[in-house]
Amino acid sequence: MRMERLIGIMCVLADAQRTTIGALAERFEVSTRTIARDLDALGRAGVPLVTFPGAGGGVGVVEGFKVRRDLLSTHD
Numbered sequence: 001m002r003m004e005r006l007i008g009i010m011c012v013l014a015d016a017q018r019t020t021i022g023a024l025a026e027r028f029e030v031s032t033r034t035i036a037r038d039l040d041a042l043g044r045a046g047v048p049l050v051t052f053p054g055a056g057g058g059v060g061v062v063e064g065f066k067v068r069r070d071l072l073s074t075h076d
Contacts, residue, residue, distance in 0.1 A: 005030070006038055010047070018052055018060035 005028050012019055012027070021039070025032045039059060043049050048062035 002038070006042060009035075009038055009042065013047075013049075013059075013061050016060070018058040020058040023058075 008028060009024060012024065021032045021035045024035045028035070039049060048065050049059060050062050051057065051059050
């Protein structure tokens, strides 16, 4: 399940400029602590994450970073 959630988080980040940890936790039905660990794992894997502090803040990927969606899809 964790790998699926990590890929799901990558898809969300590819579609949105930023989102909140709370919104990710709600979407994937896990705790905010779990999302924080997942984001840490993505960062260690080389995904250039950026955080936006304060009201309206959140997390996103560095501007210009592209995710190859074909690598994230499943092929039967």
